[in-house]
Amino acid sequence: DQQVKQNSPSLSVQEGRISILNCDYTNSMFDYFLWYKKYPAEGPTFLISISSIKDKNEDGRFTVFLNKSAKHLSLHIVPSQPGDSAVYFCAASILGNQFYFGTGTSLTVIP
Amino acid sequence: KAGVTQTPRYLIKTRGQQVTLSCSPISGHRSVSWYQQTPGQGLQFLFEYFSETQRNKGNFPGRFSGRQFSNSRSEMNVSTLELGDSALYLCASSSGTPSYEQYFGPGTRLTVT
Numbered sequence: 764d765q766q767v768k769q770n771s772p773s774l775s776v777q778e779g780r781i782s783i784l785n786c787d788y789t790n791s792m793f794d795y796f797l798w799y800k801k802y803p804a805e806g807p808t809f810l811i812s813i814s815s816i817k818d819k820n821e822d823g824r825f826t827v828f829l830n831k832s833a834k835h836l837s838l839h840i841v842p843s844q845p846g847d848s849a850v851y852f853c854a855a856s857i858l859g860n861q862f863y864f865g866t867g868t869s870l871t872v873i874p
Numbered sequence: 875k876a877g878v879t880q881t882p883r884y885l886i887k888t889r890g891q892q893v894t895l896s897c898s899p900i901s902g903h904r905s906v907s908w909y910q911q912t913p914g915q916g917l918q919f920l921f922e923y924f925s926e927t928q929r930n931k932g933n934f935p936g937r938f939s940g941r942q943f944s945n946s947r948s949e950m951n952v953s954t955l956e957l958g959d960s961a962l963y964l965c966a967s968s969s970g971t972p973s974y975e976q977y978f979g980p981g982t983r984l985t986v987t
Contacts, residue, residue, distance in 0.1 A: 769916075795974050806878070806964055806978030807917075852916065859974050861930045862907070866916035 766790045767855050769865035777873050782840040784868050786853035789834065793855040793863075798827060798838050801850045801867070810851075811838070843872045876901065878967050878979035886985045892953040895982045899946050899967030905929075906948040907976060908940060911962040920963075923948050952984075960986045 768787045776782045784798075794815040799807035813820040813827045813836070820827050826839045840847055850867045879898045887893050899906050907930075908920040919932035923942035942948045946967075952959055962983050966976035 765916075767916075797974065799978075804980065806966070806980050808978070809975050812974060854917075856974060861919050861922065861932065862976065863919065864909070864917035866914060 765866070766793075767853060767863045767865045769851075769853060769868050771868050772866070773869040773871070775871045775873060776843045778845055779842045782838075782843045782847065782870055782872070784838040784840075784851050784853075784870065786836045786838075786865050787834060788836075788855050788863075790855070790857070790863075791831075791834065792857050794858060795856045796827070796829060796836050797854045797856070797862075798825075799852045799854060799864075800847075801852060807852055840870075843870075845872045845874050848872050878965060878977050880963075880965055880979040880982050882982060883980065884983045884985075886987060887955050888987055889955055889957060891955050892951065893955060893984060895950045895952075895963055895965075895984070897948045897950070897965035897967075897979060899948070899965075900977055903967035903969055903977075904946055905968045906942060906946065907966045907968075908948070908950050909964045909966065910934075911964060911981070912960075917964065920950065955986045957986050960984060 797812040798810040801807040811825045829836045852867045854862045854864045856862045881896045905924045907922040909917040922930040926942045937953045940950045962981045964981045966978045968976045
């Protein structure tokens, strides 16, 4: 049972434009959400997170939005750069215990 | 600070064999989690160890087991390997207090033939 879902396996965006990656979850008990970026042959690296008490968190070019009523979060990257090309995973947790990951979205930023 | 290391990086085994993977967390981190990554399934949580005790467990059969040593290093064992066990196995460490930020190693690519 996939509690965290990323329904778009891939996304292509022109350099300089906005990338929007989406994630849906089913468990309303999740209280913390994270985004990870993964390059080939490397482990995922932490990108940005958001607590369930917030609806937006920003870090430079990266912004995560949380819509609890829709059980939906999204990652915005503005402006997108070729170096952002990677697989992005969203993850959710309850009280920092077991983390549930989505299946990932492969982002390609076209120069 | 040195990152999370995993050994070996690549492994080829035959069905029915067993395998042991190793993970050394970041110095000072007491929590180690293990994940299986397969195409289309994302990262599936296997288990988490904290201070030598299994604290959380995912939905995997008993063929998958683990342990953690007093220096926080962790090993994962898979017995009676099946073709479907072919995957990238990732470990992640955190301070575990709990900590929401996990730091991942590069993974061990296991191929079962």
